[in-house]
Amino acid sequence: MSEAQFDGKQLYALCERLYPIARSLTGPGVRATLQELARTLVELAPDAPALETVEIASGETVFDWTVPDEWVAREAWIRGPDGRKRARFSDHSLHLLGYSEPVHTTMPLAQLQSHLFSMPDRPDWIPYRTSYYRRTWGFCLTDRERASLPDGDYEVYVDADLGPGSLTYGELVLPGESDREILVWTHVCHPSLANDNLSGMSVALAVAAAWARRNRRHTLRFVFAPGTIGAIAWLARHPQLRARIAHALVMSNLGDAGPFHYKQSRDGTADVDRVFAHLFANESSLGEATILPFEPYGYDERQFNSPGIGIAAGCLTRTPHGLYPQYHTSGDDLSFISGTALVQACALVMQATRMLDGDRSYRNLEPYGEPQLGKRGLYDTTGGENERRLRQLATLWVLNQSDGSRSLIDIAIRARMPFAMIEEAANALLAGGLLADITPSDARSGSPDKGSR
Amino acid sequence: MSEAQFDGKQLYALCERLYPIARSLTGPGVRATLQELARTLVELAPDAPALETVEIASGETVFDWTVPDEWVAREAWIRGPDGRKRARFSDHSLHLLGYSEPVHTTMPLAQLQSHLFSMPDRPDWIPYRTSYYRRTWGFCLTDRERASLPDGDYEVYVDADLGPGSLTYGELVLPGESDREILVWTHVCHPSLANDNLSGMSVALAVAAAWARRNRRHTLRFVFAPGTIGAIAWLARHPQLRARIAHALVMSNLGDAGPFHYKQSRDGTADVDRVFAHLFANESSLGEATILPFEPYGYDERQFNSPGIGIAAGCLTRTPHGLYPQYHTSGDDLSFISGTALVQACALVMQATRMLDGDRSYRNLEPYGEPQLGKRGLYDTTGGENERRLRQLATLWVLNQSDGSRSLIDIAIRARMPFAMIEEAANALLAGGLLADITPSDARSGSPDKGSR
């Protein structure tokens, strides 16, 4: 896989800039994040369309849900009898329970305890907690700090607004020859957590920048949105787009040192499922990459794969959520991710999306036995013997399988050969007049809902 | 699995009462057995309908067969030169070859030998032998006794009638909301053999009693019949019932200490096959329970799975027939079975039939993304964290899969979760207005013959 087009230092630096921003489901942190992403995109791909920011007003009904109030947190802390401010929001965005309502009061430590969250088994990490749909307030802190709190009365201070505003997401559309779309989706609602999900944002942005420089058959759409409600709102507002999405991939947790995990879409038979299975089985550089069966728990693939939506979305991670101890704690900081890991993820996603975009169906125009390749100069004699043998095998596979029912992805999977080699053989045969391109112009493979647009 | 509703001592005591009765394909032994079963049912479930006894006259044509003459054996023995009566029927019902014709004669030992059956490799056990369709007589005895027979003339005495009469079977019907049926079938034609098949009879009776105390969607039918000819006669006489049988299970050999074996129906794809595969894979208490592929040899699943009948019947045993040395010998006595084994079998059959009876299909009424469970009080917050997580996962599986094409059994299998947990989640969602029940009222899943009634 070609990792050369991606720059690990650049990607890591982006994560460093995003890390301190206090994101939540809504509010200024998401907007600042999207601004930083948009600014970086201009750097990476000056000619790319802009990453647009979209606002949806609180109170809007989106399917079964209502867009929540906006949360604007400015500062928060607790101050004990020793006068020291602790669990200060401005020190670490995890200190404040997400969606805490404003409060300024005093209470004894015993009473405060029910508003404090820590992890006894991980005494040096601050846990990540939210209360989106039940109004309350709270503080998260290390268990070591909590244990050392002196007895006495505590001043509790949360300077925040929680009221009508809007929910914000970012969207980048790279138009292609067709309006069939490849959708790449990643969540932006987590505060200072590096792997979950600065990694997903930076990989999505770098892949978008790489695609901005390429020809595209499909339209590629990259969405940076808050989890659950963001996806539900987007889906509710774009009924016409839903029908155009041919392939969909949700991404997160891509910066740690673990092997890749791809979670299948609902039926496990979409093109995106087959592409990742093929890559995991044939790209030895991916090591112990693992295919996981679908389950209805996880990231926003949950919404895409719901029965009424029917978009077969896979989900790519390295170590899956919940399976590393740093998950949803301050341990998931910048030291937990690396530029190398991000770059390898970019290359994998690039390769997968290139397969999805480049898939074609051909019909062999000389299907009676093998055509005589030699007289057309298609009997390759350059390169080393093994390479030549592989190229010839790719040619024979394309000829043998191109009966109208199989696409290049099908052929690569069956031949267990790299897609690029199959694609190259097909291109040579097409140029040699031996194939006709019969790719349906508006076929919607990979999605159970085959309805008209 | 809940074994609490079954009483091992009670079941074992029933087997003790049935053991001495000299059963055969027809005759008073079968009638006495059915009487004892009927009496015990009244004890176990006073409000249950009666276990009815049905008689079919000898000579009646049933498909390709004819109901045979009735055999009434009263006494039999051989008496040698020492004056001692041996192989006395009244001592052990296995001593007399089943369906022996009456005889009273004298012959030298050498001539008698061709009428004697023993097992040289199991010198202390009496073998079980019959000659239903070729008229002869014979005696079964231990090889040790046979070897000790003194030379000389033997008086041979078989006091039996073999002539027109009837074939007897027992039937218990528990009507349900629907006339679609779950059929539980077990054979009653073996004499004093405990595992084969007092175990099947006692488990079927206990399960029937348990179902008599429950609401039933399906009609449950329990049949206690002689092997082969009993099933053929029942099928020939009930063409209209055949079409109503949605699920069928044959049972035997359920009292020994071996692990469960479930033999699949003809195509291995019936609901009953899937239910047992699910239970065997997910109920760790079942240990080394094994699924066996269909083969056309065995118990009366042979008749149900024949091409003209097309009822997909599975067969549940512990150690399968023929695979334990005591099989079809006097070694299969009351010491070979235990109340504990019977109770575990009852609990397994109960759980399987509850899945078959309780299967429903639902349609998710808020299928666009996930519905907001919190606002409906469906976001479960009680119980331990792991239990809560499992309940939530069950809820998400039901919502995700309820697109009209999948039933609760399908969902439990896919989720690898206990059916009861899936069913509970579905009930809560139904109560919360998120599901519509779309179970077809007269669907005949699980049977290849989908013809009208």
Added chain:
Amino acid sequence: MSEAQFDGKQLYALCERLYPIARSLTGPGVRATLQELARTLVELAPDAPALETVEIASGETVFDWTVPDEWVAREAWIRGPDGRKRARFSDHSLHLLGYSEPVHTTMPLAQLQSHLFSMPDRPDWIPYRTSYYRRTWGFCLTDRERASLPDGDYEVYVDADLGPGSLTYGELVLPGESDREILVWTHVCHPSLANDNLSGMSVALAVAAAWARRNRRHTLRFVFAPGTIGAIAWLARHPQLRARIAHALVMSNLGDAGPFHYKQSRDGTADVDRVFAHLFANESSLGEATILPFEPYGYDERQFNSPGIGIAAGCLTRTPHGLYPQYHTSGDDLSFISGTALVQACALVMQATRMLDGDRSYRNLEPYGEPQLGKRGLYDTTGGENERRLRQLATLWVLNQSDGSRSLIDIAIRARMPFAMIEEAANALLAGGLLADITPSDARSGSPDKGSR
């Protein structure tokens, strides 16, 4: 498997007679080979129809190809400064590059080198090389000899004609009750190479002779043709035959000591695929026999399995081409093959073709439960207990599965029993009036192209 009908000495002697003949794509060597095969067939099966020789004129268009000029090589050598003739065609047919154009000239060794072929890693073997479609000349020799060539000028002599003539193949048709065909195909274009492919020719001939002595439901066709162009020419000239081919098998490399390998047809689901899978799984005498997935590289199964032809052909070998070091070298001589290996191959092909020819579909005429076998004398009581049990099981399988959708091959596979035992059971049931033969008279199973003839 019965190997008794084949004579290893006879087969090996045939190979000895064929070995020295200088075969190529066209020319007198192929004709002499076919003559020898025809003569041997008369010996093996005096009443068999003749093995006919067919000529196709150079220049004829066959699909995308043109039948090439005929090559007639008489003598060739190189003579160095020491006056010794080396790499003499009359010493070994591999010495001359196949399809060398005539030449008589002198050149220094340095210049000659580009026309010489040897194997540095196998210094004692002459490689096999051809240049069918690019006009040149060349010599093949052992690397040891090449290294010892004295410096100086070499006289180069190739006495050959390369011009219009014809391509030759042999064909033997054994008519059957039906005009549906079983096609056995083997290549004849290789010079003095024993395993590749005197083995294929001799096995095909012996199997043909064996079939000439048997009743045949199918018409059996054996073709001995040059590789690639031979198959393409045959297919192009027989459009009407293509539709009649129900089963097809390509054979080569059958004389070495390695285990059998069967390469599946394009979709891997043809009857011939299922038959070999069944035999490999159930015939313990075959040892480590292996099923290989289809790939579009290999022998003439490539042409049959092309999308426009659609004949599902398998390919049987022992060690597959290219996987033994002697492949395409003078090391593949008569010492590399054995009569024992050839006979075992004959027996395997015979058994497979007998299954393909003998497959029938029946309908159980007493499908309601089991018919009463005893009253029809079908309840087998002869033979040892185990054999009796197996015969009874075969009978029950045939009765159970004969619902009109399954053939004897299906049943043998499902029962994991020898086809002959299933066939015997079916014959007895047919004779007993319990089965009706519903084999479609012109069904074309095993081929994806089900078009009318």
